[in-house]
Each structure stands twice: as structure tokens, then as C-alpha cells.
Amino acid sequence: MNDFDLDRLGDVWRQQPDPAELERLRKSAAAVARRARLAQIVDVGAAIAVGTAVIVLVLSNPTGRTFLLGGAALIFLLGSNIRQRRLRQLELKSLTGGTEDMLDQSIERIEATLRHNRLSLILMGPMVLVGAIFMTAANSDVDSAFQAAMHSPALRILAVAALAGVAAYLLYAIRRGRRELGRLRAMREAYRQEREKSAQ
Amino acid sequence: MNAAASAAPPFETIVSDYGPLISRIASSYEADPSLREDLTQQILLAVWQALPTWRAESSLKTFIARVAQNRSISFVTRQVRQGPVAELPERIEADAPNPEEQVMQMNEREMLMEATRRLPLPQRQVIILVLEGFTYPEISEMLEIPANALALRLSRAKAALKSMLERSE
Numbered sequence: 001m002n003d004f005d006l007d008r009l010g011d012v013w014r015q016q017p018d019p020a021e022l023e024r025l026r027k028s029a030a031a032v033a034r035r036a037r038l039a040q041i042v043d044v045g046a047a048i049a050v051g052t053a054v055i056v057l058v059l060s061n062p063t064g065r066t067f068l069l070g071g072a073a074l075i076f077l078l079g080s081n082i083r084q085r086r087l088r089q090l091e092l093k094s095l096t097g098g099t100e101d102m103l104d105q106s107i108e109r110i111e112a113t114l115r116h117n118r119l120s121l122i123l124m125g126p127m128v129l130v131g132a133i134f135m136t137a138a139n140s141d142v143d144s145a146f147q148a149a150m151h152s153p154a155l156r157i158l159a160v161a162a163l164a165g166v167a168a169y170l171l172y173a174i175r176r177g178r179r180e181l182g183r184l185r186a187m188r189e190a191y192r193q194e195r196e197k198s199a200q
Numbered sequence: 201m202n203a204a205a206s207a208a209p210p211f212e213t214i215v216s217d218y219g220p221l222i223s224r225i226a227s228s229y230e231a232d233p234s235l236r237e238d239l240t241q242q243i244l245l246a247v248w249q250a251l252p253t254w255r256a257e258s259s260l261k262t263f264i265a266r267v268a269q270n271r272s273i274s275f276v277t278r279q280v281r282q283g284p285v286a287e288l289p290e291r292i293e294a295d296a297p298n299p300e301e302q303v304m305q306m307n308e309r310e311m312l313m314e315a316t317r318r319l320p321l322p323q324r325q326v327i328i329l330v331l332e333g334f335t336y337p338e339i340s341e342m343l344e345i346p347a348n349a350l351a352l353r354l355s356r357a358k359a360a361l362k363s364m365l366e367r368s369e
Contacts, residue, residue: 012312013309013313013332014331014333088249095270099270099343102274103273106277190321198352
């Protein structure tokens with residue numbers, strides 16, 4: 001490959017791929033589109049289901065405390081859905097924009113995620129307390145068999161294991177986020193250097 | 201879906217028309233076959249999600265190349281491993297008309313692909329777009345850099361690519 005002709009290299013580069021590979025790509029694309037549509041349906045369905053469950057729980061025991069806590073849970077649910085939607089829109093915007101803008105936005109996003117994960121880790125304890133108060137308030141007038149089941153040692157162990165799992169996941173996400181942030185900053189620096197070279 | 205979005209062809213048509221472009225861009229960022237498959241799926245998903253935002257003022261090919269490159273770059277940042285993994289030659293059809301010629305072309309293509317993967321990211325982006333046949337104004341617009349900066353970046357990228365190809369011979 002001694003002659004360096006970009007037009008000729010372009011012809012080599014754009015060789016028609018193997019038909020089997022193209023077929024694999026088509027099948028893969030169909031599966032991706034199917035999964036994406038399903039994910040959209042599940043996303044909306046899950047939000048409706050959780051919202052309905054909270055409303056039913058509150059209405060089954062309509063006291064001031066349950067209204068307050070149920071309202072707080074709904075606001076939290078709505079807020080987290082709005083946040084997810086904004087994140088998706090931001091990601092979409094960065095995908096269709098310039099690469100350097102995308103890197104800047106990705107850095108901001110990872111920094112925000114890191115802040116969110118750190119805060120979640122810190123707030124885990126207080127949130128458990130709020131959850132316990134909500135459960136006590138919601139179950140105060142429910143039959144004793146249900147209450148006994150809710151306070152069984154097995155369920156407590158399960159709850160502690162779930163909390164430990166969430167904490168471990170948050171720690172892992174924080175470490176992964178830090179590594180990703182390092183790589184993003186290195187890439188951003190490569191673009192900045194490239195611009196400086198072009199400006200000289 | 202709005203009026204501009206309805207101008208976009210169906211996703212299946214896009215995959216038929218621009219599948220090879222997506223596949224080549226994924227290959228130029230990821231050498232490992234299983235990770236490349238993962239990246240290709242992520243690009244397809246990104247295109248599917250971004251398609252409603254496409255406006256006919258830019259060509260669909262440009263739009264897809266931009267999404268594919270950006271998704272590839274964000275994919276690369278998420279990888280923990282250090283360098284690209286050596287790649288096996290692609291499968292060759294048994295009934296190909298000129299097997300020897302095809303093997304030579306495949307080797308040349310693989311060498312080109314491998315050399316491209318070793319380029320620094322800003323230079324790799326430019327070279328990929330040139331090899332894909334985009335015009336300089338299109339590349340300039342896509343990367344949001346002025347024409348003279350593009351010319352300088354391309355010149356450095358060409359020099360680096362040439363040196364790598366000569367070394368790999």
C-alpha cells in the first residue's frame with residue numbers, strides 16, 4: 001500500500017460487506033426497534049402501575065399522614081420521571097450535535113450522575129426511616145395477619161439485603177462514573193489540543 | 201410525530217440503505233467482534249431514537265453518520281479495557297468470483313481499518329468521513345469546524361495514517 005490516494009482507499013473502505021453480515025445487521029435492527037418500542041410501553045405502564053398502587057394504598061387508609069406521604073411519593077415519582085425524560089432528551093440532543101458539544105454535555109451529565117449517586121448513598125438512611133413511617137401509617141388499621149407478615153424476620157432480612165445491594169450498586173456506579181469521567185476529559189483534551197494546533 | 205419526522209423513511213429502509221455505513225463506523229471504533237456487535241446495536245438504537253428529530257435540511261446520510269460517530273465515541277469512553285483487540289479477517293464467500301483478489305482487498309481493508317483505529321480521535325473522525333465519501337463542506341458542518349481547521353486536521357490525519365500503513369506492510 002505504497003500509493004497514498006484517499007480516493008482509492010475510500011473505494012477499499014466502502015467495499016460491499018458480506019451479504020450474511022448485512023442480513024445479521026437487518027435482523028439485529030429489527031430486534032433493536034422491537035425492544036425499543038416495548039421499552040417505551042413498559043416505561044409508561046410501570047409509571048401508571050406504581051402511581052395507581054400509591055393512590056390505592058392511600059385511599060385504603062385515608063388519614064392526614066397517608067395523604068401527606070402518598071402525595072410526597074407521587075411527587076417523587078413524577079419528578080424522577082421528568083428527570084429521566086430530560087436526561088433522554090439531553091442525550092438525544094448530544095447525539096445529533098457536534099462531537100465536542102457532546103463530550104462537554106457527557107462530562108456535565110456524568111458529573112451530575114456522580115453527584116446524584118453520592119447524594120442517594122447519603123440519603124439512603126433517612127429514606128429508610130421515611131419508608132418505615134409510611135408503612136406504619138398505612139398498615140395501622142389493616143388486619144393483624146398482614147402486619148405480622150410485613151414484620152416477619154425473613155422480610156426484614158430481605159429488605160436489609162436489598163438495601164445493601166442498592167448501596168453496593170451505588171458505590172460501583174460511582175467508581176465507574178469516575179473512570180468514565182477521566183476518559184471523557186482525556187478525549188476533550190485531545191480535541192482542545194487539535195484545535196490549538198489548527199490555530200497555530 | 202411531526203411533519204418533518206414523517207419525511208424520514210421507515211427504519212427498515214434506513215437499515216438497508218445505511219447499514220453498511222453504520223457497520224463500517226462501528227468497525228472503525230471497535231475491534232473486538234462481540235463489543236462491535238454491541239456497539240452496532242447501540243448505534244441502531246440511537247438512530248431509531250433520534251430519527252424523529254431529523255430535519256430534511258441536512259442529508260439523512262450526514263445525520264446517521266453523525267449519530268453513529270457520536271454513539272461510537274461515547275461507547276469507547278465506557279470501555280474499561282485499554283487497547284483495541286486484534287481482529288480476525290472477515291469471512292470470505294466460497295463462491296466469490298476472484299478469491300485471491302478479494303483476499304488481498306480484504307487484507308488491505310483490514311489494514312486500513314486497523315490503522316484508522318489507532319489514530320487519535322479527532323483525526324480518526326475526519327479520516328472516516330473522508331473515506332466514507334463525504335465532501336469537505338459536509339465534514340466541516342458535521343464536525344462544526346472551519347474549512348481551514350479541517351484541512352489542517354486532515355493533513356495531519358493523512359500523514360499519521362500513511363505512516364501507520366507503511367509500518368504495517
